[in-house]
Amino acid sequence: MRNLGLSALILASGGVVMALELSASRLLAPIFGNTIYVWGSLIGVVLSALAIGYWAGGRLADRYADIRLLAAICFTGGLLVFSIPFFSPLILEMVVGLRLNEQASPLIATLLTVAPPSIPLGMVSPYAVKLLSLVRSRVGSSAGDVYSLSTVGSIAGTFLTVFLLLPYLDVRTVILGSGGVLMALSAYYLSLRVKVLTVLVLVMVASPVGFFAQSLSAVGGDVIYTRETLYNSLAVVKQDDVLTLYLNGLPHSSMSTKDPYRLVYAYTRFFELGPALNPNASNVLFIGGGGFSGPKYFLKNYPNMWVHVVELDPAVVEVAERFFQVPKNDRLKVFINDGRMHLQNTDHVYDVVVVDAYAKTYIPFHLLTKEFYSLMRSKMSVNGVVVVNIIASLTGDTSEILWSAYKTVGSVFKTLYLFKASEYGGGVVQNLILVGCVNTCSLDEGVARVKDSWLAGKVLENLWENIPPLDEYPLLTDGYAPVERMINPVTGKPYSLELEDYRTSPPTLLYTGSNSLSLTVVLLALVAWFFLFLGRNI
Secondary structure (H helix, E strand, C coil): CCCHHHHHHHHHHHHHHHHHHHHHHHHHHHHHCCHHHHHHHHHHHHHHHHHHHHHHHHHHHHHHHCCHHHHHHHHHHHHHHHHHHHHHHHHHHHHHHCCCCCCCCCCCCCHHCHHHHHHHHHHHHHHHHHHHHHHHCHHHHHHHHHHHHHHHHHHHHHHHHHHHHHHHHHHHHHHHHHHHHHHHHHHHCHHHHHHHHHHHHHHHCCHHHCCCEEEEEECCEECCCCCCCCCEEEEEEEEEEEEEEECCCCCEEEEEECCCCCCCHHHHHHHHHHHHHHHCCCCCEEEECCCCHHHHHHHCCCCCCCEEECCCCCHHHHHHHHCCCCCCCCEEEEEEEEEHHHHHHCCEEEEEEEEECCCCCCCCHHHHHHHHHHHHHHHHEEEEEEEEEECCCCCCCCCCHHHHHHHHHEEEEEEEEEEECCCCCCCCCCEEEEEEECCCCCCCHHHHCCCCHHHHHHHCCCECCCCCCCCCCCCCCCCCCCHHHHHHHHHCCCCCCCCCCCCCCCEEEEEECHHHHHHHHHHHHHHHHHHHCCCCCC
């Protein structure tokens, strides 16, 4: 029974580490995005905390090799994990208030939330090695068994969290459950006082009297819906009469409830350049659905056009249909798929393709290579037009991703145009619209066909013709596409996506926190455990 209980603690601690790391990414994403800085902070902080734990656990085990002390270490880690949902809103709001850059903010937030429980969780494996070696007198096999069990726990924690827990439960429940399970397992070896403390904490938090609400709030708006999906932390925010869809903390689409078919963001109005440059277009493909702003506009203003939308995240489609008034229309067909896979498998020939799958903090590299655009061209008509939305700048260190994309698309499409979608200067990170034609197309003739009078007046005015020498920029291929490196400067620069006719930016998301009773219970539990541990009343 002793070895069985020890194995359970090792497995559970390994699983909780991975559950915490993956769940914490969803805590940080609504505030700091799903950037490489967020993931780098999480991975780096967890590894650093585990390294400290390995060091401390090994030395402590050499001095006091006792299963009860190991259980106390596990209990400490579980209680600290359990407390994260209660303290994270205060911590995240404090970090946001410091107004640091995109590199420092997620790092500090991760240090304050994830590092404390990760240290005791790291102490478990070396401590368990010592306990087993005392029984077996074989250090090598003991170490192998412990680290094998811990890794199995980490694998189980990863798969459970990714494929079962996060898709069907909220982040708060996943973190609370992870900490609660570890506390309960550890309490088996500990004193009656600790068992009572564990029961009180779990019952108080789970019961209606101790229920607390941790949720997202929006500065300047109201959060009306949130959801964790396989791919995104999703939220819908209402600001005046505008609904905005947020994915991983960044606004992706907006709709006016007074006029659901009006294009709220300026950059989406440039999508109409596709049918304007190909007047005989009847089939259009959108790669990236979001709130379906573009597809709805095309359905309304081009009654003879068939619209296909490819969206990777089925939850995004569900939310768009529920909140963004996606019409039931025979001319609209939605595919839940990756954009490139759809093009590989489809027999359709498209006259216009709109690529709106790139974000400020993330670009799927396989949707930005020469092979991808060559595949796209093979599925387009002889006068086909592609319209690509890229967030970058026209000059400076944040322009490399743009000019690499320009060079890559230009290697496949015969005619290329580039437009600013805003009135900002070329050095500002903004939405930039790249338009490519399979064959020669006339911009002057296209402007005359534009139905949106605002766009007709902006096309030539916002056309960017100062194209730099492209030799210094890489051609992006499946074999070489350093998208992560090139997008890093973009994620670190401010980016304003103003709402048309509102002259205001979309709301900023923040976490709001716990009720005072639940917060007090958890705080008292931490204090009580601290004194029990110091007094060896464990």
